Amino acid sequence: MAAKLEVPLANDQIRADVYIETLGQTYGVELQCAPLTTAEFNVRHNFYHDARISDVWLLGKRHFLHRKIKQIHLDLLRTNADWGSYLIEVDSFGHLFRLKYNIQQDDLSRNCRYQTQQFALDEQGLLALKQFRPRKLLNYRYDYVAGSNYLKQQVRQQTALGKQLSLLCYERGIPVLELAESELVGYRKPGKDVYLLARIAQKKGKKNSQLTGVISLKNC
Numbered sequence: 001m002a003a004k005l006e007v008p009l010a011n012d013q014i015r016a017d018v019y020i021e022t023l024g025q026t027y028g029v030e031l032q033c034a035p036l037t038t039a040e041f042n043v044r045h046n047f048y049h050d051a052r053i054s055d056v057w058l059l060g061k062r063h064f065l066h067r068k069i070k071q072i073h074l075d076l077l078r079t080n081a082d083w084g085s086y087l088i089e090v091d092s093f094g095h096l097f098r099l100k101y102n103i104q105q106d107d108l109s110r111n112c113r114y115q116t117q118q119f120a121l122d123e124q125g126l127l128a129l130k131q132f133r134p135r136k137l138l139n140y141r142y143d144y145v146a147g148s149n150y151l152k153q154q155v156r157q158q159t160a161l162g163k164q165l166s167l168l169c170y171e172r173g174i175p176v177l178e179l180a181e182s183e184l185v186g187y188r189k190p191g192k193d194v195y196l197l198a199r200i201a202q203k204k205g206k207k208n209s210q211l212t213g214v215i216s217l218k219n220c
Contacts, residue, residue: 009047010051014044027054034062065087065103069103083099092121095120099129107185151179
């Protein structure tokens with residue numbers, strides 16, 4: 001495996017923090033510490049794609065995932081069969097790679113749950129990270145009472161979620177504040193549309209009004 005630092009690529013339009021060639025494959029590794037917009041990420045990702053280089057994104061301290069998912073997490077999120085949805089962080093102070101995997105987002109908010117595994121910030125740790133296979137992906141327990149209370153709060157405060165849910169329930173003759181806890185979905189794949197809105201939209205309406213379509217609310 002050959003690795004080089006600060007390598008210009010795509011006619012010097014991007015610069016990989018680490019460029020790796022191994023077993024006939026090439027990788028551009030980006031350690032993201034500075035702010036990054038979705039548009040900026042897409043430009044850089046497309047440069048890698050067009051150059052047939054696999055881009056690997058690592059999160060610096062500024063962007064560590066905590067309780068809430070942000071747009072940069074959605075942009076850099078990856079998924080595989082072993083880890084589910086995941087992000088990889090670099091903790092330079094603790095000398096660690098930190099894998100946050102099985103990331104699931106609350107269906108009603110940006111809150112999230114995830115599992116964590118740490119590895120040494122060296123070549124052996126990188127190899128261990130690559131070979132890591134968790135025993136199982138946890139099924140997170142959801143607090144349906146808290147979810148119901150949060151939903152009612154959104155309706156009363158007429159937030160974006162509250163307004164959309166109120167509209168859907170109105171069109172179907174459903175008392176929005178009487179939605180049962182059993183209607184709640186719990187968690188969704190990060191960044192996907194709110195499942196509860198789709199579930200309510202599928203119900204047969206008692207009124208003759210027709211919706212123009214379900215409004216997407218991915219990142220409430």
